Amino acid sequence: MEVLRGSVRTYTWGSRTHLAELLGEEVPSPHPQAELWLGAHRDEPSRLNGHGTDGGTGGTDGVRTLTDVLAADPLGTLGPARRERWSGRLPYLLKVLAAEEPLSLQAHPSAEQAAAGYAREEAAGVPRTAAERNYPDPLPKPEILCALTEFHALAGFRPADGTVRLLRALDVRALDHHTELLAAQPDADGLRALFTTWITLPQRAVDELVPALLEGCVAHVRERGDFTAEARTLLDLGERYPGDAGVLAALLLNRVSLAPGQCLYQPAGSPHSYLSGCGVELMANSDNVLRCGLTPKHVDVPELLRVLDFAPGEPPLLQGDGTGAVTRYAPSEYFSLARCAFDDADDDAPPDPVALGVEGPRIAIAVAGSVRLRSARGQEHVVARGTAAWVPACDGPVTVEPVERPALAFVAADGLCP
Ligand SMILES: [Zn+2]
Incomplete structure (x- = not known):
């Protein structure tokens, strides 16, 4: 286990307060801060043992990106079965999202559509960064958003x-x-x-x-x-x-208002737009977005119509598993999210550590108070508000317990059974 340093993306729809407050930086921030990324995305891999706090990707002595670490030891970081299943890569990307303004209306492809679309555009020689590229990745992009503040969205056909x-x-x-x-x-x-x-x-x-x-x-x-x-x-x-x-x-x-702690899931084909609020977002590590509007960017209508799921229904709110401090959301094989909430203690008794019940490569972030992670191998690591930790597969099962209460932390893992 070690400290993982993410990067802040400064899109115009971002907030000048939420992420700056979380990270203990100057408020309001000089630029709108939209997303904090934690993961091994090729555009912005997180760093281990880095000294800088900016969005740079290295250069400082001792800085390794998570991508480098995965490549150097796929067996230790992912474990034998997961190394195979995920082709040596981290299958998810964890974000803290802070929206002051609406994001574009969009939907994401299924696994089959993503694989076929990627192959088609590669064969046609469409550059990966081209505006008209729909499928820069071969993977689908299901996503879950767990509200940290009141959060507003449009999601699914009413x-x-x-x-x-x-x-x-x-x-x-x-x-x-x-x-x-x-x-x-x-x-x-x-x-x-x-x-x-x-x-x-x-x-x-x-x-x-x-x-x-x-x-x-x-x-x-x-x-x-x-x-x-x-x-x-x-x-x-x-x-x-x-x-x-x-x-x-x-x-x-559907127009959806989430209370803090409520989770919204976007399966393949579900149209959605995040309107405002701050939340923890976890998704498959993919950039495959079909835009439906509310954007100056490229809208590929025929492809969008192929991907959209028009089956109407209530908003895709997700119920988690677990009754105690840890609630687990596992809607996809690509990711699962454990929400660890420890209220103020009624007494001074030391809390019992709670098993997280997830294995493989994990990323933890605290958004309030602090929690201690303990591995089966006897390692300990305290994750405090605004900081994150990388837990490789080789650390084995991990427990979580509060240090500073009230504490709220999230642990991302893949969605495979331990
Ligand atoms: Zn989306």
Whole structure:
């Protein structure tokens, strides 16, 4: 076990407070800080035993990237079965995400779609960094987000009857025809037809429909209708992306508010946009994103329509396993997330260490207080707020216990059985 140093990504939608506070840096930060990355992603591998705190990737004596460490000892870091299964690589990427503004509306491919898409684009010679590249990686990108603050998102297609009610409540004449089409076919096919209509509209039509929709939203908010939260979100998106068909597509998605501790899962094909808030995010180590809108970036409509899952349903909230301090979320073979929460103690008795129940390569981060990790081999390591630790497979099973309470820490592992 040793200290792992991540890197901060400064995207424009980031927060100037959340990550700076977590990392004990100057608040507000000089730039918006969007994501803290912990993992072995090729664009920004985390570092071990580094001395710097900036986003650099090395050069200082003694600094090794996690990628180097995995390559030097795949057996010790991943273990024999996992070295084979993950081809010597770390299958997940852990992030702390801090969104001040909405991220683009997007969906991610399945394992089969990712493998085929990657092979196709490699064969066609599309550069990996090209704007039109959909599949820079051969892997799918399921992801889980566990809220640290109140967190707002759009996620998954809302049951169609709910969307019909929303559209009728907003009472936008220019959308009447679309509303009635969905009312006549209130299922996945109806949603596919309506989404396809909107995402392929000529710009001229989008430029008329979006302002009309926003007028309906203003009136609905004024009269405090049943869909005020939805209408406010549409107004916010419409102001930021006035000519973007993604504003119309956003009408079809569940609007979700997570309380701290609640987790949202995005399986393959689930459309989503994170709107605002801070959370711990864990995903397969892949950059395969199909954008649906709310972005100035490339939108590949035909490929998006192949990847999207139009089956409607309630928001994809995830229930974890575990009753005590440790709750484990294991929705995918690529990752599992253990949330370790230790409230203020009622007495001074030393707490019992809790088995994490995960093996293989692990990354821990504390976001409040501090916790001690103990390995079966007798190693100990304290992870304090804003710091992270790397736990290789060769350390064996690990327990966690609070040092400074209240403590909140997360441990990422893959989703395979120990
Ligand atoms: Zn995503």
